[in-house]
Amino acid sequence: MNLYWIRSDFRVNNNDALEQALKNSEKKLALYIYNSEKFQKRSAQKWWLSQTIIKYERVLSALGFTLHLLKGNEYEVLKKFVKDYNIRQLYYNKIFEPKELELDKKISKYFNLNLKIFAGKSNLLQNPFDVKKNDGTPFQVFTPFWKNAEISYLNNNNIEKPKFKNIKNINTKNKKISDFIENTILPKKKWHKKFENTWNPGENQAIEVLKKFMDQNISNYSKNRDIPSIFGTSKLSPHIAFGEITSETIYSYFNNIKKKNINHRKFINEIGWREFSYHLLNHFPQIEKRNLRTQFDKFIWSNDKVKLEKWKKGETGYPIVDAGMRELYETGWMHNRVRMITSSFLVKHLRINWKEGESFFRDSLLDFNIGNNVCGWQWVSGCGADAAPYFRIFNPILQGEKFDKDGLYVKKWIPSLQSIPNKLIHKPWEIDNVTAKKIGFDLEKDYYKPIVDHKIARNEALAAFKKLRSK
């Protein structure tokens, strides 16, 4: 018996392990192991995981697989499953995250010669350990990293336009699977139902999103990617996080576009940032928990729980920050520009440790992955690789006025600000009494007073972070 072990690769296209299993299996078994510890602080992703499992099970059924869904620690469950089903060959795809690589090692060591193991390609363009500087050390600056990584990828691969397979599925209505999902994966409180209004998980949808974005939206990416009120970015991130589509597929689609311009380049550089995050995570695994730049270990963070809660709930009194946090709560996603503004606000204006923010994003984002999230937070905080300098403090008022000029984004997520004149939409506390009365707006009743004064918070942050730099 042969087994395809599904990890984070819910797809048919560009899936090494599945391809091999299909070639060599007579009786086809597939297994997904739900490790609740791993999902303990990833509440939003439990919803996406459930949806993608249901869809993938139908696809696997059409390919002749029987899917088993089990709960527990992957290593223990695999050991038992291999024994119970007399498995002779195991197929899976690699995940380049330190703990997953450790698990791979443990599995190969345990099974040793008793089991043939096929470990297929990960959902990265290449193995993060294959890209190094001339002196053999890892990169810590994005531009040289990506220049090097992209050349190495192009030199070592023949990149053809992806020919998407026709993904058939059988509507199995598998009660065992749906009961498992309902009883074991999904939270009892159905707060995640609202995600259904925004997202449609699964490989078919991922391919559709890619094609639509590449064919219609990419030509304005450089400009539109910073405007949170419009569909300016691909929104592929949750699909990528669950391996419904790979960076390789995205890259090959990009590479085979004949007339490329700066917009295409900008977009593919973002895929490069993802590669860079994984490069850093694999070479400096400590970054998952600690500052890459260790002088930040001495920084004295604020322990203000009230302000932290207000940030989480989108009640800071700064409209662009609050709109972002509400978009995150409602949709499980936040626009990249706004991720930078909200995270900078937490770390610089409130001087609350980035780890608090990282953990909240981890729990709330549908697209969470360790590499991107940790690197995003360390970049904004200034303690990561190639990070923003300590004096870069996003001004939530100016950022709002620049990237949400007419307040469309803010008004969408904070309806109580609908009637505020555009010129004050990012600083509603400046509204005069006469206008406020005319439009029936009361700052404290309809919204919030700012929890910190921007100028004071900025100056205090500058002083605190500067001190750290000179230590």
Ligand SMILES: Cc1cc2nc3c(=O)[nH]c(=O)nc-3n(C[C@H](O)[C@H](O)[C@H](O)COP(=O)(O)OP(=O)(O)OC[C@H]3O[C@@H](n4cnc5c(N)ncnc54)[C@H](O)[C@@H]3O)c2cc1C
């Ligand atoms: C504090 C903070 C936390 C973040 N946490 C995550 C996270 O957990 N998961 C995640 O996927 N991204 C994270 N990002 C990066 C980025 O915000 C998202 O990848 C992006 O908003 C996803 O939307 P999109 O698919 O429309 O992006 P597009 O602009 O369409 O980009 C395409 C793809 O490129 C990759 N990408 C884009 N921007 C970045 C970036 N800055 N760093 C690394 N890869 C990038 C993503 O895979 C994305 O799907 C974080 C950024 C910040 C500032």
